Amino acid sequence: MKYEPKPIAAAQGVACCDVVNRGAVYDGGTLFYNTLDNRTVALDAATGKEKWVTTLGDINKGETITMAPLVAKGKVFVGNSGGELGVRGWFTALNASDGKIAWRAYSTGPDKDVLIGPRFKPFYEKDRGSDLGIHTWPGEAWKQGGGTSWGWVSYDPALNLVYYGTSNPGPWNAEQRPGDNKYTAGVFARDADTGEAVWFYQMSPHDLWDYDGVNEQVLVDLPINGTTRKTMLRADRDGYLYVMDRTTGEVISADPFVHITSRQGIDLKSGKPIENEAKKPSVGSVVRDVCPAAPGGKDWQPTAYSPRTGYLYIPANNLCMDFEGVEASYIAGTPFVGANVRMYAGPGGNRGEFIAWDPVNRRKAWSIREEFPVWSGVVVTASDVAFYGTMDGWMKAVNARTGEPLWQFKTGSGIIGQPITYRGPDGKQYVAVLSGVGGWSGAIVAGGLDARDGTAALGFVNAMTDLPKATTRGGTLYIFGLP
Amino acid sequence: MRRTILLIAGLVIVCALLVWGLERASTADPSRSRSLWTTVRVCSDPNNLPFSSARHDGFENRLADLIAREAGTRVEYTWWAQRRGFLRNTLNAGLCDVVIGYPTGSDAVRTTIPYYRSTYVFVTRRSRRLRVQSFDDPRLRGLKVGVQLVGDDGANTPPAHALSRRGVISNVIGYSVYGDYRSNSPPSAIVAAVAHGDVDIATVWGPLAGYFAALQPEPLDLVPVQPPADDHLPETFDISMAVRAGDTARLDWLDRFLTNRKAEISRILAAYHVPRVDEDHR
Numbered sequence: 001m002k003y004e005p006k007p008i009a010a011a012q013g014v015a016c017c018d019v020v021n022r023g024a025v026y027d028g029g030t031l032f033y034n035t036l037d038n039r040t041v042a043l044d045a046a047t048g049k050e051k052w053v054t055t056l057g058d059i060n061k062g063e064t065i066t067m068a069p070l071v072a073k074g075k076v077f078v079g080n081s082g083g084e085l086g087v088r089g090w091f092t093a094l095n096a097s098d099g100k101i102a103w104r105a106y107s108t109g110p111d112k113d114v115l116i117g118p119r120f121k122p123f124y125e126k127d128r129g130s131d132l133g134i135h136t137w138p139g140e141a142w143k144q145g146g147g148t149s150w151g152w153v154s155y156d157p158a159l160n161l162v163y164y165g166t167s168n169p170g171p172w173n174a175e176q177r178p179g180d181n182k183y184t185a186g187v188f189a190r191d192a193d194t195g196e197a198v199w200f201y202q203m204s205p206h207d208l209w210d211y212d213g214v215n216e217q218v219l220v221d222l223p224i225n226g227t228t229r230k231t232m233l234r235a236d237r238d239g240y241l242y243v244m245d246r247t248t249g250e251v252i253s254a255d256p257f258v259h260i261t262s263r264q265g266i267d268l269k270s271g272k273p274i275e276n277e278a279k280k281p282s283v284g285s286v287v288r289d290v291c292p293a294a295p296g297g298k299d300w301q302p303t304a305y306s307p308r309t310g311y312l313y314i315p316a317n318n319l320c321m322d323f324e325g326v327e328a329s330y331i332a333g334t335p336f337v338g339a340n341v342r343m344y345a346g347p348g349g350n351r352g353e354f355i356a357w358d359p360v361n362r363r364k365a366w367s368i369r370e371e372f373p374v375w376s377g378v379v380v381t382a383s384d385v386a387f388y389g390t391m392d393g394w395m396k397a398v399n400a401r402t403g404e405p406l407w408q409f410k411t412g413s414g415i416i417g418q419p420i421t422y423r424g425p426d427g428k429q430y431v432a433v434l435s436g437v438g439g440w441s442g443a444i445v446a447g448g449l450d451a452r453d454g455t456a457a458l459g460f461v462n463a464m465t466d467l468p469k470a471t472t473r474g475g476t477l478y479i480f481g482l483p
Numbered sequence: 484m485r486r487t488i489l490l491i492a493g494l495v496i497v498c499a500l501l502v503w504g505l506e507r508a509s510t511a512d513p514s515r516s517r518s519l520w521t522t523v524r525v526c527s528d529p530n531n532l533p534f535s536s537a538r539h540d541g542f543e544n545r546l547a548d549l550i551a552r553e554a555g556t557r558v559e560y561t562w563w564a565q566r567r568g569f570l571r572n573t574l575n576a577g578l579c580d581v582v583i584g585y586p587t588g589s590d591a592v593r594t595t596i597p598y599y600r601s602t603y604v605f606v607t608r609r610s611r612r613l614r615v616q617s618f619d620d621p622r623l624r625g626l627k628v629g630v631q632l633v634g635d636d637g638a639n640t641p642p643a644h645a646l647s648r649r650g651v652i653s654n655v656i657g658y659s660v661y662g663d664y665r666s667n668s669p670p671s672a673i674v675a676a677v678a679h680g681d682v683d684i685a686t687v688w689g690p691l692a693g694y695f696a697a698l699q700p701e702p703l704d705l706v707p708v709q710p711p712a713d714d715h716l717p718e719t720f721d722i723s724m725a726v727r728a729g730d731t732a733r734l735d736w737l738d739r740f741l742t743n744r745k746a747e748i749s750r751i752l753a754a755y756h757v758p759r760v761d762e763d764h765r
Contacts, residue, residue, distance in 0.1 A: 338638020
């Protein structure tokens with residue numbers, strides 16, 4: 001059985017960030033997924049027959065959809081991509097039954113567009129005020145302000161809140177958009193039925209580093225100082241592990257899980273990051289040793305939590321970057337200049353790390369140093385085994401309590417997919433992962449980029465020059481049976 | 484009789500032109516050209532006037548035709564929007580061999596000798612008599628200023644940087660260089676915005692400004708921005724043709740072509756109103 005979405009061919013090369021799709025979801029006999037040209041599609045999972053299609057944006061204006069939707073309480077939640085192309089970010093809910101748009105909330109602009117009303121109670125003073133989606137921007141810059149939501153969505157049925165992060169502000173440089181640039185690079189909690197904003201917390205006010213706030217929210221109840229609290233764990237691009245109260249948006253703790261130089265800490269009283277003024281970039285100036293680099297302490301590759309060990313398993317990057325003067329580029333016949341960015345391994349020389357983090361005791365329980373950034377997701381099982389993949393193609397299983405290596409298998413290409421586990425029709429347990437390197441970190445292999453041009457892929461190639469020796473392109477689904 | 488003489492004279496002229504044409508072509512060594520260019524495979528944006536279009540009416544299409552004529556063959560296009568991934572999906576994927584316009588000295592490719600140098604210009608309605616010449620003009624703080632916007636992380640058009648470092652920020656309106664890809668030449672909206680009075684003044688890359696200003700019924704003035712470089716940020720750029728790294732045979736051929744055909748290339752650029760700041764062109 002096959003269903004071909006047939007994206008618009010004329011849009012070839014128009015999408016901002018390559019051909020990306022972060023997956024499909026299944027609910028009640030229906031398969032839901034998004035297409036790059038802004039359609040949300042519902043298919044009958046048994047027959048492949050199209051149930052409905054809703055078009056949510058226009059690829060000709062730079063808008064795309066790359067994220068995997070979430071289905072909860074009869075709604076399909078979808079956000080857009082394309083902040084680099086001057087798109088205004090939004091997050092929307094469709095009726096799962098007929099594909100009709102139930103509500104849409106923008107990340108910038110007037111409160112009525114952001115669906116901010118009387119229920120909106122941010123925990124911190126810094127996130128309160130009226131029409132901040134306009135007033136924290138110069139002039140009309142909010143109209144092209146970015147704040148897209150291309151990451152993961154979470155839902156708490158007891159609170160009936162849906163959670164998602166917003167991307168970095170764009171497409172202006174930082175010095176061209178003075179202000180906090182609300183509501184970009186933060187996390188929203190909204191009523192799933194109406195879309196009304198309940199709280200917002202901005203991790204990166206006036207983002208300088210491309211620290212998108214789109215990473216996943218892990219919703220767990222944890223014992224904090226003797227009481228059980230409804231928390232949300234966020235391993236953010238900025239390198240901090242945020243333990244937040246998901247009912248109020250309070251930051252309970254924020255600790256570095258990687259080496260950080262761009263900030264000196266998070267002030268828990270005000271909720272504000274303490275920026276390191278010495279590391280602020282400006283075009284034409286030289287700034288070195290900015291950690292984490294733009295892909296963050298962790299990019300969009302999701303973590304996993306085990307209620308048995310109490311650890312959050314983080315596929316992390318150990319990358320820093322330099323801004324060295326300017327580089328000329330060319331788009332649509334127009335030459336322009338940008339910072340010449342080079343990324344490289346952080347302290348220790350390893351570019352990645354697989355971390356077991358104890359969010360209650362706010363410490364690293366154990367970790368495994370990896371040669372390359374760990375760009376796969378994680379799955380951890382009830383028998384205390386954690387699975388993850390590496391960019392040089394190893395699928396690994398480790399003891400979730402100790403980090404002791406248990407097994408590994410060399411797949412045909414680098415792994416940047418998300419491993420899953422399931423029970424087969426034969427009653428046996430399986431672990432599956434898609435092997436096939438690509439994305440921002442793997443562009444040097446998937447895109448055949450020249451290793452001599454270190455600033456390619458926005459500076460990532462410099463950190464990955466040896467990847468083509470370690471792996472090749474691929475696209476193979478591996479399924480491992482558990483003994 | 485007289486008619487016969489005229490006819491013979493005409494034939495002689497035609498023959499002379501043919502011989503002259505063959506001699507000209509031979510400077511590029513036709514046997515070598517044939518081995519290099521079975522066809523002239525050009526990587527090009529199908530919707531990016533005045534540079535290129537699928538209807539072959541951009542100046543880069545005219546230059547590609549000129550290459551093909553010199554090489555004694557025809558042009559074959561690989562169409563791809565000239566955005567992130569353009570080189571990777573076209574030239575560097577081996578689908579085509581030459582990009583007609585690219586900034587000189589770019590790391591990602593090998594570029595030929597430059598064949599024109601242009602500049603960002605201030606575009607205004609002539610009737611406004613603004614005559615702004617410099618980013619330091621204090622009137623820029625009070626005018627509605629349009630700039631071309633690029634969304635590559637940490638990157639932007641040089642005038643956007645020049646204005647922001649002078650504190651000209653809140654009265655600046657951005658026009659994405661990506662534009663609306665359904666329209667004819669997506670990046671052109673900024674020039675129309677000046678003509679329609681949506682903005683008082685705009686900073687626009689020369690070739691785009693020259694071509695679209697000439698199409699507006701409203702007379703527009705184009706003035707090269709000053710200073711021509713702001714610290715390390717240039718407002719003027721040399722433009723070359725580009726080939727894959729290592730393709731020195733085509734690079735050498737194109738360098739000779741650009742030298743030999745300088746006058747014709749200049750005529751094509753002039754027909755498209757490309758503002759030029761080449762030293763030997765002035």
